[in-house]
Amino acid sequence: MTSRISLKAAAKINLYLEITGSRVDGYHDLVMILQSIDLCDRVDIRKIGADEIQVLCTNPEVPCDRTNLAYKAAALMQDIYPEIGGMEIVIDKQIPMGAGLAGGSANAAAVFVGIDRLWDLGLTQSQLCDFAAQLGSDIPFCVFGGTALATGRGEVLSPLPDLTDLVLVICKPRQIEIATAWAYQTFRKQGLLATSQVKNQNLSSQIVAAIASGGDSAPNKIGRLLYNDLERVVLPEYPAIADLKNKLLDQECLGAMMSGSGSTVFAIAPDLDRAQQIAEAVRTDEIDVWVVKSLVRSIFDA
Numbered sequence: 001m002t003s004r005i006s007l008k009a010a011a012k013i014n015l016y017l018e019i020t021g022s023r024v025d026g027y028h029d030l031v032m033i034l035q036s037i038d039l040c041d042r043v044d045i046r047k048i049g050a051d052e053i054q055v056l057c058t059n060p061e062v063p064c065d066r067t068n069l070a071y072k073a074a075a076l077m078q079d080i081y082p083e084i085g086g087m088e089i090v091i092d093k094q095i096p097m098g099a100g101l102a103g104g105s106a107n108a109a110a111v112f113v114g115i116d117r118l119w120d121l122g123l124t125q126s127q128l129c130d131f132a133a134q135l136g137s138d139i140p141f142c143v144f145g146g147t148a149l150a151t152g153r154g155e156v157l158s159p160l161p162d163l164t165d166l167v168l169v170i171c172k173p174r175q176i177e178i179a180t181a182w183a184y185q186t187f188r189k190q191g192l193l194a195t196s197q198v199k200n201q202n203l204s205s206q207i208v209a210a211i212a213s214g215g216d217s218a219p220n221k222i223g224r225l226l227y228n229d230l231e232r233v234v235l236p237e238y239p240a241i242a243d244l245k246n247k248l249l250d251q252e253c254l255g256a257m258m259s260g261s262g263s264t265v266f267a268i269a270p271d272l273d274r275a276q277q278i279a280e281a282v283r284t285d286e287i288d289v290w291v292v293k294s295l296v297r298s299i300f301d302a
């Protein structure tokens, strides 16, 4: 019987993030379009004799205790399936933290999928989605990946047609990490919901249509429709992120936007050559830059 599994866990970007309401449970109602990208952590899970969960991570800044989302996913599965024994989870961290790229959520998703496969649980997609949603709003998407419309607090997913070969330049200011909770709380405190910039514009339907249209012109159409409500709180507070976005827009890109609650800003490029040129134009000692393509799934064999 297999005793270990090695998985890649992909980061995501938000092509679209609209806050449409606040909820009594403290979360917000959202309309998001999420896209998996080829910037991945590697998650190795190994069965161990003892009943415990051990987490190790190559990035010393990531907590390896019970607060780690991979640990929480494993603990949740042990609660539900007591026959599951102990495991060691080793995370090779490539996805930056506090970046709006859902690195922690991707790790948790890999643990759900890995446990299902290692212990042969035969979970359905809907069971995996339910477990994932208990831990975090982005985790269901991280289990399935590809391109999806996410509503509710982000956990209600509708798959969209695959975006293959979307070329992206991903830029993360090294010194800036943003707590997602801070961004949403600030949005609420500043009453920005009442002054929505996109209400009644049907912008999300337009970008869904652009994705569905496929073909060579899709990246161009998508680039013009990118939107993120959280830019309204993050960019005024962090001028370096606003500068980075403007620098990307000054290049010949098809559109640029902050991902999630930041601090990552991404640009859509017309092709790989142009993406490399954009990357060179914005890369500094302060800004980490990756040229990546879109992925059609998020958890796969390493």
Ligand code: ATP
Pocket: 062, 063, 067, 068, 069, 070, 091, 096, 097, 098, 099, 100, 101, 102, 103, 104, 105, 107, 108, 138, 178, 180, 260, 261, 262
């Ligand atoms: P999101 O887009 O979902 O807001 P993010 O990219 O902004 O995610 P993460 O990298 O997921 O942020 O991590 C945010 C915080 O979660 C970190 O400060 C870290 O302390 C904690 N954390 C818990 N588990 C993990 C993990 N496995 N990997 C990274 N961070 C983790």
